[in-house]
Amino acid sequence: MKQVFGRTESLKDTAFHYCPGCGHSIIHRLVAETIDELNIKEKVIGVPPAGCAVLAYNYFDIDMGEAPHGRGAAVATGLKRSLPDRVVFTYQGDGDIAAIGTAETIHAANRGEKITAIFVNNGVYGMTGGQMAPTTIVGQISTTTPGGRNPDRDGIPIDLSEMLALANGSVYIERTSVDSPKNIIKTKKAIKKAFQVQMAGLGFSLVEILSPCPTNLKMSPVQASEWVSSTMTTQFPLKVIKDEAGNLGAAPPSE
Amino acid sequence: MATKSKRGFIKIAAELCKGCYLCESVCPFNLISVSEKLNQKGYHPAVYDEEGIGIEKHKCKGCALCALVCPDIAIEVYRE
Amino acid sequence: MLLRGSHVIGEAAMRAGCRFYFGYPITPQNELTEYMANGMAALPDGVFIQAESELAAINMVLGVSMTGKRAMTSSSSPGISLKQEGISFLAAQELPAVIVNTMRGGPGLGNIAPAQGDYLQATRGGGHGDYRTIVLAPGTGQELAELTRKAFEYADRYRIPVIILGDGMMGQMMEPVEFPEPIDPASLPLKPWVLDGAKGRPSRILKSLILDTSAMEEHNWKLYRKYQIIGDEIPEVERFLTDDAQLVLLAYGTASRIAKGAIKRVREMGLKVGLLRPKTLWPFPKKSLLEMSRRVSDFLVFEMNTGQMLEDVKLSLEGRRRVHFYGRPGGIISTPDEIAKVINNIYFKEGLESEE
Structure with a gap:
């Protein structure tokens, strides 16, 4: 018998602090596996967010530099402009x-910065205790929308990925989910392609990943995943939003 | 002359498990159940046990769906 | 070379090996941003980005600084307020950076005239948390060149953000300047803490989140000890006609130039008046002031605000000497005659002529 699934090299041997059933740790794993498959562990620099994933650097065994809340793309811009041959990614939640x-x-997208954003959309501010996020769906209850998100008062969820697709410098934007094995596999493919777009020097890439937050949804992990599948995807359809990458097979592989 | 499907098995690290049971929900053969014991974190970990079950009844193929959905990398998968 | 002040800073920065500039337009400092746009374009390794905001600009500086290279941003008062978030993170993560504040009248949008209302913001850390930044206050064109070079050196040596505090008048004035020889960025010593991909070494983290309170306390004390060392090592002043002075003015930047004009006028009338001009506002040159206070009974602080450096002067002297103040906030530029009149009043009111 041979081992076909285990912890990948770019993750430290540390147990995640995330709540049971949280999508963050699945996404951490997918990013780390991608880094190892592309063999870029020694040339990647990550920018963790504020929020639940602020401690991402406890798990990734790669260089990481913390940005103030929301400023990931600016910090990544500085890193990438200084070191154009490195692979720079931000890991950001919906609020961030x-x-x-x-x-x-x-x-950053409009300038076509050659960086990759991993955008984890769980529709809620997790770390601060479940307040309304820009992506909280209409009617969804949060601690600051106790009667549910009301479009008249709160506006409707923002489709950031679609907005970013309008930017000339964005090359590849896909929305995926980690609600099922099939979608987890798709998510990893998307992350890999986003990194390859950057490595080929094509421009800005982003993967928006719908992710369950059972704790703040006040659901069991299985229910939260089902909620992502049944409800969240109606607001945020899973699809390739923009792909101008062309044939990446021709892209030079990493050293 | 049917091709024999591959056999596999998984190892669940009980101390990494947080009892989300996403693995249980995706196993095609319902081979994962909930332990009656608590781990040190205070969760009832998921358990899998096909040891000594005999080749005829062994169902795990090492498909890794459970490991794929496990948020805590608590599952290692082995396949022949 | 005859250059306007804002261009002197830009030229000196590039000669200090700075190859990264990020800025956002705001008057009265646009000449510096424009100079950097041209200068960086002319350098093969120069990077200039007109950022979408001051927030973005300072965080681009943060990103470059994490890789160990010299980076700069500049703005004017309202924009500097926006940069405070990033400056706090730079201070916390102990990252070098140079930030130019061409001060203008405030608070709020204020006006674009020269003012010194940001002294306390600059010298007390400015953003959230218990930190300080080095603050340099050039008084001449030549000093703009020299202190800009020093700003980059201090930033690297102490791993700290350094603020160059000027105003629109300093930025516009044309004076002949001799620049130091340019530094090749490749010749600068490598920094052992940078992020550049964990190749052949363990991975690194640059962060400011320290959830453990004991570790956070220790980090604060570590910064504090560093600030103590800086306080011992870098305070710098100019003494102007202080040897026989009965009354010593304290002023920096544009105000110090006006003060010098006033002192020349009252000297002609026989008044023994001098100027102690801090070139470092933080650390404040307390030692030089105390030294002078052994012989001088009266000090006059002159600022283009309602009395901010005044606090540092009083804190240094601890009530041992008389401290007078004259200030004009809001972008008013006093004339040397106006200050000469103030000096006269104090000089005779305190009976300093009879102490001779």
């Missing part, structure tokens, strides 16, 4: 990338 960091993100 689609509320407080909207300007930094849109302008």
Whole structure:
């Protein structure tokens, strides 16, 4: 018998602090597996967010530099402009990338910064205790929308990925989910392609990943995953939103 | 002359498990159940046990769906 | 070379090996941003980005600084307020950076005239948390060149953000300047803490989140000890006609130039007045002031605000000497005659002529 699934090299041998059933740790694993498959562990620099994943550097065994809340794209811009041959990615939640960091993100995409954003959309502010996020869906109850998100008062969820697709400098944007084995496999493919787009020097790439937050949804992990499948995807359909990558097979492999 | 499907098995690290049971929900053969014991974190970990069950009844193929959905990398998968 | 002040800073920065500039337009400092746009374009390894905001600009500096290279941003008062978030993170993560503040009248949007209302913001850390930044206050064109070079050296040596504090008048004035020889960035010593991909070494983290309170306390004390060392090593002043002075003015930047004009006028009338000009506002040159206070009974602080450096002067002297103040906030530029009148009043009111 041979081992076909285990912990990948770019993850430290540390237990995740995330709640049971949290999508963050699945996404951490997929990013780390991608780093190892592309053999870029020694040339990748990650920018963790504020929020539940602020401790991402406890898990990734790669160089990481912390950005203030929302400023990931600006910090990544500085890192990448200084070291153009490294692979730079931000790991950001919905509040980080689609509320407080909207300007930094849109302008980095518009400049075509050769960086990759891993955008974890769980529809809620997790770390701070379940407040409304820019991506909280209409009617969804949060601690700051006790009667459910009301479009008249709160606006409707923001489709940041679609907005970013309008930017000239964005090359590849896909929305995926980690609600099922099939979608987890798709998510990893998307992350890999996003990194390859960057490595080929094509421009800005982003993968928006719908992710369950059982704790703040007040559901069991299995129910939370089902909620992502049945409800969240109606607001945020899973699809390739923009792909101008062309044939990446021709892209030079990493050293 | 049917091709014999591959056999596999999994190892669940009980101390890494947080009892989300996503693995239980995706196993095609319902081979994963909930332990009656608590681990040190205070969760009832998921358990898998096909040891000594005999070749005829052994169902795990090492498909790794459980490991794929496990948020805590608590599952290692082996296949022949 | 005859250059306007804002261009002197830009030229000196590039000669200090700075190859990364990020900025956002705001008057009265646009000439510096524009100079960097041209300068960086002319350098094969120069990077200039007009950022979408001051927040973005300072965080681009943060990103470059993490890789160990010299980076700079500049702005004016309202924009500097926006940068405070990033400056706090730079201070916390002990990252070098140079930030130019061409101060203008405030608070709020204020106006674009020269003012010194940001002294306390600059010298007390400015953003959240218990930290300080080095603050340099050039007084001449030549000093703009020299202190800009020093700003980069201090930033690297102490791993700290350094603020160059000027105003629109300093930025516009044309004076002849001799620049130091340019530094090749490749010749700068490698920094052992940078992020560049964990090749052949363990992975690194640059962060400021320290959830453990004991570790956070220790980090604060570590910063504090560093600030103590900086306080011992870098305070710098100019003494102007202080040898026989009965009354010593304290002023920096544009105000110090006006003060010098006033002192020349009152000297012609026989008044023994001098100037102690801090070139470092933080650390404040307390030792030089105390030394002078052994002989001098009266000090006059002159600022283009309602009295901010005044606090540092009083804290240094601890009530042992008389401290007078004259200030004009809001972008008003006092004339040397106006200050000469103030000096006269104090000089005779305190009976300093009879102490001779």
